[in-house]
Amino acid sequence: MLGSGIIKGLAVTAKNFVGSYHDPARMVTEQYPEERPKLPEAYRNFPFLVTENATDPMGTLRCVACQICEKECPPQCIYIEKSKDKKPDATGKPQLYPAVFAIDTSVCMSCQICVEVCPFDAIKMDQVFEVAATNRFTGLLLNREQLAKPNSYFHQIHPTDAHEVDTRLAAERKAAEEKAKAAAAAKAAAAAAKPATPAPATATPAAPKPAAQPPTPPTA
Amino acid sequence: MNSSGLSLLSAHLPVAAAADGLLERLPLTLRDTFVQWFPAPTQWLLHHLISIVGILAIFGLFFAFTTVAERKLLGRLQNRLGPNRAGVPKFSFLPFHLKHKLFGLTQPFADAVKALTKEDIVPAAADKLLHFLAPVLVVAFSLLTFAVLPFGRNLIPVELDAALLYFFAAGSATELTIFMAGWASRNKYSLLSAMRALAQVISYELPLLLSVIPVVLVAGTLSTQEIVVAQGFWTFGLLPHWFIFTPWGAAGFLLFLVAALAESNRSPFDLPEAESELIAGHLTEYSGFKYALFFMAEYFGLTALSGLGVTLFLGGWQAPCAFLQFIPSYLWFMGKLVGMIVFFIWVRGTLLRLRIDQLTRLSWQFLVPLALINLGNAAFWALTGAWSGPLQIVRWAVSAALIVVPFVLMGRSLTRGQAPRTYRYAT
Numbered sequence: 001m002l003g004s005g006i007i008k009g010l011a012v013t014a015k016n017f018v019g020s021y022h023d024p025a026r027m028v029t030e031q032y033p034e035e036r037p038k039l040p041e042a043y044r045n046f047p048f049l050v051t052e053n054a055t056d057p058m059g060t061l062r063c064v065a066c067q068i069c070e071k072e073c074p075p076q077c078i079y080i081e082k083s084k085d086k087k088p089d090a091t092g093k094p095q096l097y098p099a100v101f102a103i104d105t106s107v108c109m110s111c112q113i114c115v116e117v118c119p120f121d122a123i124k125m126d127q128v129f130e131v132a133a134t135n136r137f138t139g140l141l142l143n144r145e146q147l148a149k150p151n152s153y154f155h156q157i158h159p160t161d162a163h164e165v166d167t168r169l170a171a172e173r174k175a176a177e178e179k180a181k182a183a184a185a186a187k188a189a190a191a192a193a194k195p196a197t198p199a200p201a202t203a204t205p206a207a208p209k210p211a212a213q214p215p216t217p218p219t220a
Numbered sequence: 221m222n223s224s225g226l227s228l229l230s231a232h233l234p235v236a237a238a239a240d241g242l243l244e245r246l247p248l249t250l251r252d253t254f255v256q257w258f259p260a261p262t263q264w265l266l267h268h269l270i271s272i273v274g275i276l277a278i279f280g281l282f283f284a285f286t287t288v289a290e291r292k293l294l295g296r297l298q299n300r301l302g303p304n305r306a307g308v309p310k311f312s313f314l315p316f317h318l319k320h321k322l323f324g325l326t327q328p329f330a331d332a333v334k335a336l337t338k339e340d341i342v343p344a345a346a347d348k349l350l351h352f353l354a355p356v357l358v359v360a361f362s363l364l365t366f367a368v369l370p371f372g373r374n375l376i377p378v379e380l381d382a383a384l385l386y387f388f389a390a391g392s393a394t395e396l397t398i399f400m401a402g403w404a405s406r407n408k409y410s411l412l413s414a415m416r417a418l419a420q421v422i423s424y425e426l427p428l429l430l431s432v433i434p435v436v437l438v439a440g441t442l443s444t445q446e447i448v449v450a451q452g453f454w455t456f457g458l459l460p461h462w463f464i465f466t467p468w469g470a471a472g473f474l475l476f477l478v479a480a481l482a483e484s485n486r487s488p489f490d491l492p493e494a495e496s497e498l499i500a501g502h503l504t505e506y507s508g509f510k511y512a513l514f515f516m517a518e519y520f521g522l523t524a525l526s527g528l529g530v531t532l533f534l535g536g537w538q539a540p541c542a543f544l545q546f547i548p549s550y551l552w553f554m555g556k557l558v559g560m561i562v563f564f565i566w567v568r569g570t571l572l573r574l575r576i577d578q579l580t581r582l583s584w585q586f587l588v589p590l591a592l593i594n595l596g597n598a599a600f601w602a603l604t605g606a607w608s609g610p611l612q613i614v615r616w617a618v619s620a621a622l623i624v625v626p627f628v629l630m631g632r633s634l635t636r637g638q639a640p641r642t643y644r645y646a647t
Contacts, residue, residue, distance in 0.1 A: 002634060014566070017566075020299050
């Protein structure tokens with residue numbers, strides 16, 4: 001009958017009206033400044049630098065200033081200056097560190113290539129989207145102090161990724177430690193064997209000097 | 221209103237005691253106390269000035285809150301929130317800042333300030349005088365119609381014998397201003413749109429009037445106040461004798477609703493200024509507060525037509541049940557008016573805009589014949605007023621059949637080949 005469609009339509013909108021008051025599935029509006037958006041884990045925009053320790057961000061940067069990201073960056077928004085000296089990294093190994101690390105977020109295109117090429121898991125994608133600045137030169141050019149964020153923050157925004165990185169790094173460190181231990185043990189063994197082995201190998205009568213030296217215990 | 225008319229009127233009121241309640245007489249008492257402070261020769265003038273100021277103030281505010289209610293309701297109908305941001309501005313002279321957003325209810329005042337501070341552009345080639353007069357007159361004409369609406373038992377600004385005639389005469393004058401706006405803009409698109417708008421408004425004037433005539437026929441008067449009084453009876457004190465609860469009244473009310481929607485350029489008949497298709501129709505060359513005035517006049521027109529619908533079909537200021545008469549009559553009128561407006565907003569949130577050919581087809585091939593049949597139906601109803609007992613059932617059945625059968629048959633012929641619609645590309 002004529003008009004039945006109108007009544008059906010009115011029923012649909014009436015359902016919307018009632019549902020909008022009690023059904024959160026219907027009301028999808030986020031009232032932004034008060035309600036923070038729930039970003040999906042894979043959301044990314046600009047890179048940040050991971051530090052091991054939140055209390056000493058500049059001392060514990062994972063970045064070793066290898067400059068791979070700088071070279072790979074398609075819009076070339078990364079600028080790195082290597083340090084002249086070396087500082088121990090998280091594992092205590094002396095490493096170079098970035099004396100200057102700047103990212104121009106007005107140029108960055110959020111492609112994540114820097115993250116993919118970094119061999120040290122030192123640069124990751126951030127989720128801050130309120131990046132408005134009053135000055136486009138100084139406001140959007142972020143230096144390493146602004147870029148450095150602790151690993152705990154990385155865990156917060158990308159939990160899956162961060163967990164994977166941490167387990168991998170831990171495994172690598174463990175392997176490195178074991179390797180170092182093995183190397184040290186091998187060295188010690190070699191050092192221990194040294195006085196014995198050269199004697200039969202050389203078997204020269206004129207070799208009293210090494211034999212005279214007492215074997216030193218491995219210090220490592 | 222003169223007192224003799226009032227006493228005549230209250231003589232045949234169903235419950236005369238309700239007319240003298242304190243709350244019921246409150247607006248009149250306030251007016252009379254105020255008028256008494258002034259010398260006698262100026263009192264009649266003040267008397268009417270107060271009515272005018274009252275209408276302007278109440279319906280100005282009503283317009284303001286209708287806009288925000290419309291936006292909020294449309295939002296809810298579409299699962300959105302609607303405006304909820306505008307709160308109280310920070311007044312520097314106050315030591316504190318009220319930060320509550322007040323559910324966005326101050327939005328219309330922000331809109332008014334925006335409209336007032338916008339640049340008013342008049343095209344160089346425009347007819348300056350007409351271009352200025354059109355928005356002024358459209359508001360004036362649409363406000364004139366409020367003069368004959370009975371807002372309460374004792375509240376009617378001007379009591380005319382031919383109130384309905386006056387209502388439609390004043391209401392139709394707004395059509396003139398539509399063409400004035402289109403012509404004065406000296407813009408061919410404005411002019412064409414004005415002609416389109418005029419065509420629509422004139423097409424729907426006929427079904428609007430034809431849907432109202434049955435009421436006049438049955439009530440036997442053109443006076444709006446007397447039409448309301450004619451609806452002031454209850455069966456068992458519970459079932460009101462409003463005209464909408466008769467077969468011809470229900471049909472007339474539906475026809476009136478459709479025609480009123482078209483007459484006030486509301487969705488789904490908002491072709492004249494279809495926002496998503498045209499720029500603004502005949503309002504293309506208007507900006508700032510002049511545009512806001514047209515907007516205002518549109519809402520005044522809608523409110524006045526809703527008020528007329530309430531008066532003619534929904535019992536005006538009459539309470540729905542006899543025991544609810546302790547609530548002042550003007551509150552009943554405003555409640556019904558708000559209900560009508562909410563229904564119009566609901567329709568706007570639901571229906572799609574018609575095409576111009578569908579619009580005229582609906583009017584001339586469906587509404588006008590149906591309204592004519594309904595007129596005959598009302599004549600039958602008026603002639604059989606003396607029937608009682610089982611004949612009452614016959615009366616109701618015949619009257620209902622007289623409207624339902626033509627509706628179904630004409631609906632079929634109107635939609636033949638149109639429905640159900642098959643979509644070639646959408647699934």
